Amino acid sequence: MDSRAVYRYDQIENTVTPKDEYATIDQSIRNDGIYKNGPALTSSNTIQKDGLAKSYNGDTVLVLQASTTIRQSNGMTYTYLQVQDGQDTYWIDSRGLHISNFATISKSSVNSYTTYINQKQRNDGVYYSGPALTSSDTLIANSNGRSYNGDRVTVLQTKTTKRSNGMYYTYAQVLDGNKTYWIDQRALSTKKK
Structure with missing residues (x-):
């Protein structure tokens, strides 16, 4: 089999638990996916998005975790945040949020x-x-x-x-x-x- 046909999952480089941070989802110029089972493309459960962040646009969410991933195909790094939005918990690209500390x-x-x-x-x-x-x-x-x-x-x-x-x-x-x-x-x- 040609090795180019085998997908290599993105690697999670590190995960931190931010203290006293919340964020506002801003999808005015983005169209990010949300992922229930971890950062995007890091496992078979995160190859497909579970929904669109646009449906949460403007929501204020609690930041639970931040994970930096490395794309295996090009070495680029991405940061995904696990957030709690009411009763929902999901992962989203950090570029689609405005992060703040608690007042x-x-x-x-x-x-x-x-x-x-x-x-x-x-x-x-x-x-x-x-x-x-x-x-x-x-x-x-x-x-x-x-x-x-x-x-x-x-x-x-x-x-x-x-x-x-x-x-x-x-x-x-x-x-x-x-x-x-x-x-x-x-x-x-x-x-x-």
């Missing part, structure tokens, strides 16, 4: 007062486990702020976060009836809307 808390204050949720012009996410993008539990909003529009709430505390792009955002932890959640401080208004 850090730069300032906290306890300052209790009563105010209202104003979502007439905004559409903020509501987070149960802390300010947005500060942990794996706050990558995806638990609900939509519009469903709380006009609610009278008590602010329990505020935290200012710094994202990896250098931008600062302040979130308020509020008590709304018997529910406690975090929402962008800009969603608060002194008057009922």
Whole structure:
């Protein structure tokens, strides 16, 4: 048999577990495949893609692992990330994502007062486990702020976060009836809307 007819799987050069990283899938100019069983072309289970990343475009995902592979045919290296997207876990080419570190808390204050949720012009996410993008539990909003529009709430505390792009955002932890959640401080208004 001609050796050119035998496919040699890509080799995994190394795998690391990133700490405190998340990513946003960006397939605006790419058309990457997703792979459930490992980085692309590294085994018989990853020769064919399991889906298209375009169907996940814009999703915020938790980065679980990063593997660098070496293409046996040309020696080129590629980096694939294993990501968790809600309940789905899959591998995707790192070039199809924007990677960030979790936001850090730069300032906290306890300052209790009563105010209202104003979502007439905004559409903020509501987070149960802390300010947005500060942990794996706050990558995806638990609900939509519009469903709380006009609610009278008590602010329990505020935290200012710094994202990896250098931008600062302040979130308020509020008590709304018997529910406690975090929402962008800009969603608060002194008057009922």
